Amino acid sequence: MNSWLEQFKFDPISPLLNAGDPALEYFTRRDLLGEALPPIEGLWKLPEASRILRKQLPDGSWPRPGDKKFPAVNYNLIETWRQLRYLVEKYGMTRQHPQVERAVEFVFSCQSPQGDLRGILANQYATYYTGAILSLLIQAGCVDDPRIEKGFDWLLVMRQEDGGWTIPLLTHKLDRAAIYRLTSEYTEPLEPDRTRPFSHNWTGMVLRAFAAHPRCRHSDAAWTAGKLLKSRFFQPDSYTSYQSAGYWLRFEFPFWWNNLLTSLDSLSRIGFTREDEQIQCGLQWFIEHQQDSGLWKDTYTKETKISLHRILERGLWVSLAVCRVFRMLS
Template sequence: MTYWQSKLNYNPLKALLESENDAVIYFTKRDLIEEDVKPIEYLWDFPEVQKILKKQQPDGSWKPKGKNDENSEVKYSLIETWRQFRVLTQQYEMNKTHFAIKKASEYLFSCQTDEGDIRGILANQYAPYYTGAIMYLLIKAGYENDPRIEKGFKWLLKMRQNDGGWVIGSPGMIGTKLSRDETNDLTSNAERETMKSFDPLKPFSAAGTGMVLRAFAVHPFYRKSEYALNAANLLKSKFFKKDNWNSYKNPDNWVRFQFPFWWNNIISALDSISLMELSKDDPDIKNALKWLINHQENDGLWKVSYSTIHKSPDKKRTFKTRLWLTLTVCRIFKRFYENKNQLIFH
């Protein structure tokens, strides 16, 4: 048993290796046991991957069922492409050497504005949290040195609140009080101009900052930047606490998980922070790791949700997701307990 495994109450490797999920078994052997495995391209021929690729459109996008961009102000194809791109790049580690990923990446970049953000999910309004989450995947796909990624980082840095974090909604909407109807119209009507009445004095949102930080955490330069470290410090300070913003305000949102990542939660946040090599001895991080240890199930896996405000999903239906989440948690523990160059963060 390795040192990081000894920190857990139950052995997760047995459940992962006996899961009959070939992709999970592959990454368990490669990342946790450090066995020699076939080249990553081996996974790209799996039936579940090919099923996704067959639905890709000639322009590189994916079209959602029942939605048509031509009749909508919201780019539903952008949302659906992000959804599928998450699976291909985060779950199966596909990259731009594959023609389908290159096509999808170019489609995503085509949604980047001259300012630098990726726009369309909230019609014509800014969405730094979506921009960061999409850039995270593009960087993982091999575009870390692309000038369009650099342009995106410059925009994200420009969109920070004064405390160094980001908000969950369009920053242009936080300087003025808006009704629900007005907010809905702004985020669904592309004829509305981008609102720019910022209020940078308002505090950061952990939900928004967690999604943006993913892009910084996987970039070889920006993960070490003062900006990223400051944002990580803000993010961890809110672990298991209420957010500063109404969206995803309840602390239970920290313990409701998805894989591949979507919204911010304790696993996605720790994944970013562990990639940035912060210290496991930091009080906030130590507390989060302790929570994961205490909430591991006796089958060696973690549940998809420990929330009291959301409906508890069926374990059989979510077994595959539980495997991926457990693999991610194990990677996190391995980074924290085997990395000799961690930053002590105060």
Template sequence: MTWLNGLRFDPIAPLVSSGHPAVRYWAEREFLQGSAGTAETALWDLPIPRRIMRHQGPDGSWPYPGRRPRSRTDYDLLETYRNLGFLVEMFGLTREHPALAAAAQYVLSHQTPEGDLRGIYGNQYSPNYTAGFIELLVKAGYTDDPRVDLAFAWLESARQDDGGWALPLRTRGRNLDALDQSSTIAPDPTRPFSHLITGVVLRAYAAHPRHRSGPSARKASELLASRFFEPDAYRDKGRIADWTEFSFPFWMTDLVSALDSISNIQPELTTKKTDRARDWLADRQEPSGLFAGHLLRDRFHDLQLWFSLAVCRVFARMP
């Protein structure tokens, strides 16, 4: 593993000795060619995924536990997105599991004839949540599903003229009050891309074996890399700090989520900004071998392990 030479401490040892069975499984499989005798399905029966699945509704969704301030927002769809992320990204659930299959049917019931998935933003277009769901479904084994193909066709049609993506309502100067509007706001494709939105969309392209090699993915990965450490084009989401606030499963666009996608699409892509991002991460390695950063609160209190695993994946893929 020559990529370890650029780091001060061994990050693999603390992952495989952490005592977290899922983290250990992925680290051994991806970096040590281990776990050969362990089926991925063994992760499905761990306490955390079992606890998550106990709260799944009969229609395949998860009920949102909090207040619901916007009448047109489908909060159960949002909560389903959150829980699908845990089940797929951490515990490797696929369409072979009935809970995942039921959740997929619930999610895809929100697909419009145009191909986008609608509901979290009311009746407004949402390239980020459309792609976020499609990323998880692809990883769960729905790569060849025609509904996934339709969603990618919609994402292709929803690109800005510069090759990235943005929220259509933002391109028209509208704020979140537009989520309560019944009519759908058409985009202005001449406006610049949003790196926060493009980073989320790119994750779906990076997950798909065919779309990750296409020109749209390559162009968008170059656009995304050009914005590292810069504010977004849309001022309400213009915090440079967004780049260095991390979560796992990935939610918004940060340095690690962006590099994860880029390293799957163009592992050879090297710029001053990608080098700066990798140096920034390497400088935050602790003597334990794990990586530190502003980790947004997670539900299961082991975010540093997952964050460190994600950083290792990036370093392993990029030269």
């Protein structure tokens, strides 16, 4: 049952179980060891989850710290996604919890008539954030909500001709001042130039929504985008935003930006197997870069300026996500 562990030089399970984190231990036992455990609702009352919930506003959102410089930007949508990621991905919370339900409804209140989630880039289309947030909403129990279907319909319409995604405004030749204005003021959204190539960064974030959905993960659109995504492993992006190939090796959990780990997670859920040459290449990278402790670092490029405690915590959760991928592909 746990033969997938034989691929590693060092044991990753013991440090996850002995980290002193009840949520981390729960998911390790459930997802990696296949143990039968008490209902996940027990995690919902943990102090860290309660701390996040205490800061929620009556409308279901979380306030963004600092100044809100641009009225056209929905800062609370950004912060709500940021905090909801922790509640859903670290504590397994769903819309069955009344505060998560309020957060879900706040996010859906930001859905445009077309189906996208609008406001993070002012009134411009944000394909990548729409996909990533839809993925989170599905995990929170919204899979059968018709507003999820509406979001998928919009994402399908917004594909490039090659079957992947990018950020529509990046497909135009705009100077920095124009991009700044478009993403900070209320302006009509720019339609994409669909003849331009896909971006692996933004395709990866959109693909999370398809990977999370039990039906859409088996769609032709998901398979096509998945092939495009894995074809770009370890390469620079087609666009200047987050272009460096180093971004493939900067990890975090809960997931935010696209990287090798988030991509393998999505691709494994869509149905790609370890027999695929590019999937093998990605898995081999993790095998070769496991630390003596049994864990993986959160970044293998630029060092982050955060406390040692945060570095260790991130590494633990990243390591859980790595192990999930290997188990799914075993």
